[in-house]
Amino acid sequence: MRRRVMLVSAGTAAAAALAACSASLEPGTNEGDVLHLALNQTESHPSYIALDRWGEFMEEETDGRWTIDVYPNETLGAQAEAMQLVSDGSVEMAIVSGPQLENLNRDFIALNLPTTFDDIDHQMRVVHDPAIVGELYSSLEETNNFTVLGGFTQGARSVYTTFGPVETPEDLSGMKLRVQESELNVAMAEGLGAAATPMAYGELYTGLQSGVVDAAENNEVSYATQRHYEVAPHWSYTNHLVGLDYLIINTAMLESMTQEDRAVFDEGWELARAEHVELWLQATEDAIAEAEAGGATFHEVDDSIFFDALEPLADRFLTTDLQWQVYDAARAASERPTR
Ligand code: GCU
Numbered sequence: 001m002r003r004r005v006m007l008v009s010a011g012t013a014a015a016a017a018l019a020a021c022s023a024s025l026e027p028g029t030n031e032g033d034v035l036h037l038a039l040n041q042t043e044s045h046p047s048y049i050a051l052d053r054w055g056e057f058m059e060e061e062t063d064g065r066w067t068i069d070v071y072p073n074e075t076l077g078a079q080a081e082a083m084q085l086v087s088d089g090s091v092e093m094a095i096v097s098g099p100q101l102e103n104l105n106r107d108f109i110a111l112n113l114p115t116t117f118d119d120i121d122h123q124m125r126v127v128h129d130p131a132i133v134g135e136l137y138s139s140l141e142e143t144n145n146f147t148v149l150g151g152f153t154q155g156a157r158s159v160y161t162t163f164g165p166v167e168t169p170e171d172l173s174g175m176k177l178r179v180q181e182s183e184l185n186v187a188m189a190e191g192l193g194a195a196a197t198p199m200a201y202g203e204l205y206t207g208l209q210s211g212v213v214d215a216a217e218n219n220e221v222s223y224a225t226q227r228h229y230e231v232a233p234h235w236s237y238t239n240h241l242v243g244l245d246y247l248i249i250n251t252a253m254l255e256s257m258t259q260e261d262r263a264v265f266d267e268g269w270e271l272a273r274a275e276h277v278e279l280w281l282q283a284t285e286d287a288i289a290e291a292e293a294g295g296a297t298f299h300e301v302d303d304s305i306f307f308d309a310l311e312p313l314a315d316r317f318l319t320t321d322l323q324w325q326v327y328d329a330a331r332a333a334s335e336r337p338t339r
Contacts, residue, residue: 025256032065032261033253038082038094040074040201042225046279047095047152047245048072054272061264068093078200080181086250087144093249095152099182101246105139109184109317110326114310117242118334120153124277125333127151127244132329135322146248149269152276154219154243155284159192159236160228161215162208165299166236169193169309175214178204184317191310192217192240201226208232219243221280224287229296239303240310 035058041047048070055068076082076091079100085091098112110116111133117123126132128150137148159166159177166172169192177194179185180201189196197213201222207213208231216232217240223229247269257265288298318324331337 025252027255028258030253030256030261031258032062033067033092033256035066035068035092035249035253036076037068037070038074038076038079038085038091039070039072040079040082040095041072041222043072045072045221045225046276046283049279050152050272050276051095053275054268057268057271058264061268062261066261066265074200074202078202080200083144083146083248086146086248089145089250089252091250092253093247095245095247097154097180098244098246099180099185101140101148101248102182102184104144105136107136107139107320107323107326110323111136111244111330112182112184113314113317113327114188114241114307115314116327116330117244118336119242120155120277120280122334123153123242123244124273126330128273129333132326132333136326140248141251145251147251147254149247149249150273151244151246152273153280154245155221155280156239157217157219157241157243158238159215159217159240160223160232160296161234161236162211162232163214164234165297165301166193166215166234166238167299167301168305172215176212178207178213178216184313187313187316188241188310191313192238192306193309204228205231217241219284220287220291221283223296224290227294229291229294233294233296234299235291235296236299236301237303238301238306240306 037051039048051068051070055070058066058068076085079096082091082094083096083100086094098108101108102112111127141147172193175194176197177189177192178197178199179189181198186196186198194215199207204216205226205228208216208228216228318327
């Protein structure tokens with residue numbers, strides 16, 4: 001608890017020090033700024049690497065007029081706080097996970113469900129197709145002052161525990177599973193057989209170590225970069241969700257860019273996304289090797305059991321026409337739409 005309070009106040013102080021001036025930005029006139037970007041991953045994570053190179057690209061292409069400064073490791077706060085700072089305009093950009101956006105607009109649930117995406121290729125096609133996501137990505141501009149620009153994959157998420165392999169939901173019975181902070185994620189934990197404990201990412205190592213939770217779910221890259229394998233060495237390939245990290249940017253800042261600079265910014269973002277996909281595959285292999293060397297065991301299990309357990313969440317959570325429209329369009333873009 002103490003650590004959390006310190007992180008939040010450190011984040012707030014850092015944000016106040018950054019003190020951007022987005023309130024006075026005139027659309028289409030800004031020829032240079034520093035874009036501070038909040039990230040909750042380490043410097044060795046593919047997201048950091050791809051974003052940092054995007055910053056270099058911006059500097060090169062604009063003769064140093066534009067820069068992106070990436071703040072890793074929750075130094076500007078955990079994702080919920082980072083999102084608030086982007087709304088305020090005190091931080092310009094952040095990477096936030098799907099469940100965070102779901103808390104502001106439930107329509108994002110359509111892209112957060114365990115049955116939405118088959119794999120990374122399918123996901124990347126859908127989440128950068130304006131015909132499917134255009135309305136959703138601008139939906140927070142008036143209420144929260146930020147625009148969603150697409151995102152990076154989180155790959156397939158699986159369950160890992162302090163106590164042993166998970167072959168069926170019964171193996172998680174009575175166990176506390178840390179999930180991201182959203183209603184859908186709580187239901188997902190229950191569908192996986194566990195009791196849900198929503199918690200910020202940066203608190204999880206201590207949570208597993210101290211026994212506040214018995215299990216968590218994530219991709220191999222986070223498992224290794226956060227060193228969770230040290231405290232939860234049993235990984236089971238439940239592959240229950242292909243997750244997504246969104247890039248969000250303060251709308252006034254985005255709209256302030258001159259047309260020419262906006263084109264450079266968009267090009268750099270497209271390059272960053274392509275680079276991220278490539279880095280991801282290698283990082284996943286490296287993460288498995290690192291975790292195994294650190295004592296982790298990776299168990300192959302029948303993931304269709306978990307798929308079947310979570311399939312009913314779509315009918316339960318999709319309640320509006322727009323949500324179904326986005327979900328159906330995402331499924332229609334699959335190579336096996338009816339699976
Ligand atoms: C992944 C994802 C993060 C997210 C984290 C979590 O690592 O990339 O954005 O915060 O999962 O489980 O909280």
